[in-house]
Amino acid sequence: MRIWLVSLFALSAWALDSREILEKSVGLFAGGDIAFDVESRVETGGGVQIRRFRVARLEDGPKESLLIRFVSPPTLRCTAILTVKEGEEAKSFVYFPSIGRIRAIPRSKANREAVGLGISYAELQGRGGKLLPPRERPGPDATLYEIERRQRNGARTLYLVRKDGLRLEEIRFYRKGDLIKRVVVERAGEVGGKPIVLQWRVEERRKGEVWHFRVDPASVTHRVDPAAFKKSRLKRCV
Structure with a gap:
């Protein structure tokens, strides 16, 4: 789940590099200043868990901030994750809330699963790696761009974009x-004339889990409070 950037434009393929393609496609998850409610349904060997949270995103020049705050279940209510990214620094x-403390996630633990989300802090941050040039490949019903991001540790992320x-289409x-x-x-x-991903799923192969995410279209707003993205405000939960 990489959650940024801009609106969708119809540009010719030759004019786009890998970074531009990703900004215009992955950005559909949440572009510009935006906030919305998400329901997640987690299928595990022990049954199904339902979680609800609010996502808010703020652009302030080169700085991008992402705030996720859980509404339910009671064990996660008010838990909040704040990610601040400026350039390659995140x-x-x-x-x-159970201990009333705010903790920073060190780089050494960035690959751990973000609380209640099924993805890591590093994936939330969209951190690092080298983007390779886009390649074209046939898809089931359309031609796809295939873009690869390589990390120094050998990990790879592959993006498939129509x-x-x-x-x-897929990561x-x-x-x-x-x-x-x-x-x-x-x-x-x-929503409001702007494109957005409304439903997606995450398949976690190692754990045998499937996470289903659905945005409530009625909750989408492009009015966000900049003050809510301050670290000192994370303890405030209504």
């Missing part, structure tokens, strides 16, 4: 050559 902070319309995560996770976009649409 920091994440988590508020744990050439027509630049809509993100695949590889570790030591093995596919460990898939993010599959199931539905995209427009």
Whole structure:
């Protein structure tokens, strides 16, 4: 789940590099200043868990801030994750209401699962790695761009984007050559005249879990409070 950037534009393929394609496709998850409610349904060997949280994003010049605050279940209510990214620098902070403390996530623990989300802090941050030039490949019903991001530790992320319309179809995560996770976009649409991903799932191969995410279109707003993205405000929960 990489959660940024801009609106969708119809540009010719020759004019785009890998970074531009990703900005215009992955950005559908949440572009510009935006906030919305998400329901997640987690299928595990022990049954199904339902979680609800609010996502808010703020652009302030080169700085991008992402705030996720859980509404339910009671065990997660008010738990908040704040990620601040400026250039290649990114920091994440988590508020744990059970102990009343805010903790910074060190780089050494960035690959751990973000609380209640099924993805890591590093994936939230969209951190680092080298983007390779886009390649074209045939898809089931359209030509796809295939874009690879390589990390120094050998990990790879593969993005599959429709050439027509630049809509993100899938993200695949590889570790030591093995596919460990898939993010599959199931539905995209427009809210307030702006494109957004409304439904997706995350398949966690190692744990045998499937996470389903659905945005409530009625909750989407492009009015956000900049003060809510301050670390000192993470303990405030209504």
